[in-house]
Amino acid sequence: MTNDAHRQTVFIVDDDPSIRDALALLFSLHGHATALFACAEDFLHAIEPAWRGVVVADIRMGGMSGLEMQEVLAKHPSQLPVIVITAHADIAAARHAFRFHAVDFLEKPFDHDQLLASVERAMRGLPSAAEAIGTRPAAHALSGREREVMALVVDGMDNRSIGAKLGISPRTVEVHKSRLMAKLGARNLAELIRIAHAHEAPRAGTW
Structure with missing residues (x-):
């Protein structure tokens, strides 16, 4: 990760390179620093306690799922909030995500304004719109x-x-x-x- 560890960053974790690139462009155009990871394992191997910002993670990835990664992050010193995105939404997955305090749960293709609003609220330490x-x-x-x-x-x-x-x-x-x-x-x-x-x-x- 090339960004300053203390800078608010959107950490994008998705095994689809086109999704990673599209999200990075979206967030960059709105003034957010980004860091991209192709899998949950790479992100968990790199994460440091000083990192600040929000994680945007897909559910279905090769290896560890986004929900499994979220469980690990819930115990990590950084306490990074997580927004879950998925093309395969179901009630069980949503319940699991919110049980581990997901900021939001968005189904692809999602509304960009809603995603940006969720990211910005998470970075400011505010409750989600639904909450x-x-x-x-x-x-x-x-x-x-x-x-x-x-x-x-x-x-x-x-x-x-x-x-x-x-x-x-x-x-x-x-x-x-x-x-x-x-x-x-x-x-x-x-x-x-x-x-x-x-x-x-x-x-x-x-x-």
Whole structure:
């Protein structure tokens, strides 16, 4: 790494060279220093406690995955925040990422403005947009049924399974899901999961 170790840097970890180059260009155009790594092992071998900034890491890479790397980073003295990007998003992966305090979880192709906003918030030590929106007063605005649906969605259940568990139709589940996401300001399931983890949402029936 050629950048000053104490300078705020975006550390890009992705095994696709075209993605690395595109992200490096995007961040450079917005005034951010970057450092590129082709795999998690290379990054973990190079990282130093004095490094500052944010890690943007893909999930699926040859060798160690981005999620496995995130677990290692959670114990590293640098305490670098992580933004997870993936072309293969699923609820289980999002839950894992947020369990280890990911700043954001973005599916490729992602919105560049959202990625830049997440990077800048992480560098300033601010909560993610989803965490800032998902306040307790907003959560308390949910109805009892909406809380139940939210907890089951975060557990990875689909509309049909949730409906069967709660004795309602899948269409009714979708209506509750849409309403609770609107109340919490969640634009997608990843943000909903982020909000739930930010406030340690209890399982269905315990809110």
